[in-house]
Amino acid sequence: MTACIVGWAHSRFGKLEGETLEGLITKVAVEALDHAGIGPDDVDEIVLGHFNAGFSPQDFTASLVLQADDRLRFKPATRVENACATGSAAVRQGIRAIDANAARIVLVVGAEQMTTTPGPEIGKNLLKASYLPEDGDTPAGFAGVFGKIARAYFQRYGDQSDALAMIAAKNHKNGVENPYAQMRKDFGYEFCRQESEKNPFVAGPLKRTDCSLVSDGAAALVLTDTATALKMRRAVAFRANEHVQDFLPMSKRDILAFEGCEQAWTRALKNAGVTLNDLSFVETHDCFTIAELIEYEAMGLAKPGEGAKLALDGTTAKDGRLPVNPSGGLKAKGHPIGATGVSIVAAAYVIVKTIIAIGLWGGAAVGYFLRGSLTWPERIAAFVAASLLVAAAPWTDNVGFVASALFIAWHWWRTRGVPPAVNVSA
Numbered sequence: 001m002t003a004c005i006v007g008w009a010h011s012r013f014g015k016l017e018g019e020t021l022e023g024l025i026t027k028v029a030v031e032a033l034d035h036a037g038i039g040p041d042d043v044d045e046i047v048l049g050h051f052n053a054g055f056s057p058q059d060f061t062a063s064l065v066l067q068a069d070d071r072l073r074f075k076p077a078t079r080v081e082n083a084c085a086t087g088s089a090a091v092r093q094g095i096r097a098i099d100a101n102a103a104r105i106v107l108v109v110g111a112e113q114m115t116t117t118p119g120p121e122i123g124k125n126l127l128k129a130s131y132l133p134e135d136g137d138t139p140a141g142f143a144g145v146f147g148k149i150a151r152a153y154f155q156r157y158g159d160q161s162d163a164l165a166m167i168a169a170k171n172h173k174n175g176v177e178n179p180y181a182q183m184r185k186d187f188g189y190e191f192c193r194q195e196s197e198k199n200p201f202v203a204g205p206l207k208r209t210d211c212s213l214v215s216d217g218a219a220a221l222v223l224t225d226t227a228t229a230l231k232m233r234r235a236v237a238f239r240a241n242e243h244v245q246d247f248l249p250m251s252k253r254d255i256l257a258f259e260g261c262e263q264a265w266t267r268a269l270k271n272a273g274v275t276l277n278d279l280s281f282v283e284t285h286d287c288f289t290i291a292e293l294i295e296y297e298a299m300g301l302a303k304p305g306e307g308a309k310l311a312l313d314g315t316t317a318k319d320g321r322l323p324v325n326p327s328g329g330l331k332a333k334g335h336p337i338g339a340t341g342v343s344i345v346a347a348a349y350v351i352v353k354t355i356i357a358i359g360l361w362g363g364a365a366v367g368y369f370l371r372g373s374l375t376w377p378e379r380i381a382a383f384v385a386a387s388l389l390v391a392a393a394p395w396t397d398n399v400g401f402v403a404s405a406l407f408i409a410w411h412w413w414r415t416r417g418v419p420p421a422v423n424v425s426a
Helices: 021-036 062-068 086-099 119-127 141-157 161-175 188-193 259-272 289-298 307-312 329-333 337-370 376-392 398-415
Strands: 004-010 045-049 077-080 105-113 201-203 216-224
Touching: 004 021, 004 337, 021 062, 021 105, 021 216, 045 062, 045 086, 045 337, 062 077, 077 086, 086 105, 086 216, 086 337, 105 337, 119 141, 141 201, 141 289, 161 188, 161 289, 161 307, 161 329, 216 337, 259 289, 289 307, 289 329
Parallel strands: 045 077, 045 105
Antiparallel strands: 004 216, 105 216
């Protein structure tokens, strides 16, 4: 595995009035290249994730990325479609191009515009991601498909409404801190648990708060090989990337096992040389709360039928043993299908970079705060520097970078000629 992320961009997700699919694509493409410090001439390949299925009358969209800059003309551009995994599949194709030495720099874009489509058509379009001979007439559309899964899970393992409400409440709380999220509101457990006029049942045991949002949005990544990444200002490397495809008809698989997901997790952990205990967090595809719950089991965090315990005991909360969807997930962030997988990887990149920044500079600042040799004004300055990094680093580069630079300058001034008293590693 040689691919690294060196730049990213992300639109706000939601009902974006006045936007077009083309505008969403070109905006994040330009911003991602700017963020990476790379010009259009340097791009070797373009991959676009776009589900469509009737959401856009423009069905040939790969070349829309070229609208971002005329210098992208004649670059190879391919559209990838893989239902709700469309964006993730686009990222994988970019990685494979780099691993095959077919490209040194790849621009990956994911986009979808859904809210301009009438409600009944939205459901019809989404059902195209299921097996139509079996599911084409499912009431409530794609939500009805997962309503069947939730009902079957409840029949086998008991009513898990408490756990589903806890997952919804967790993700909405996490989404408050994500400036790109469609719904930045902490609804709380009680609202998510109770049926109400504002939170009615949608399909089976699933309520409105159990379902991801219909959204417009786009996200982009700039991928490079390792040699190129080492020359860049920032980079996060992939340790593993796996793709598993299962049967489409639910009649040919155990719908409560998510065996494809389990296979992907097993292979990725093995190839990365890590275990679940090594992970700091997980960003996963919570199109419905029942999906996140079953994914706990598929990734090996819980035994079959016991995923609910993790939601209820706080294991997957942001301050838990293994935080799941600290970005807010699809539940709060939104689910513009083609953009979702790219967004998930972008969120993981930002969080990893934040952990590194806080570990290096925030950790040092806290260490200095505790040093008895500092005056109280100096301790407060160190504490403010650490706090600013924690607050700014998750979703911005410039503020976090400036905070880091200020702290490093202060650190140099304070310790010039003095042996270092704090050793920090990350």
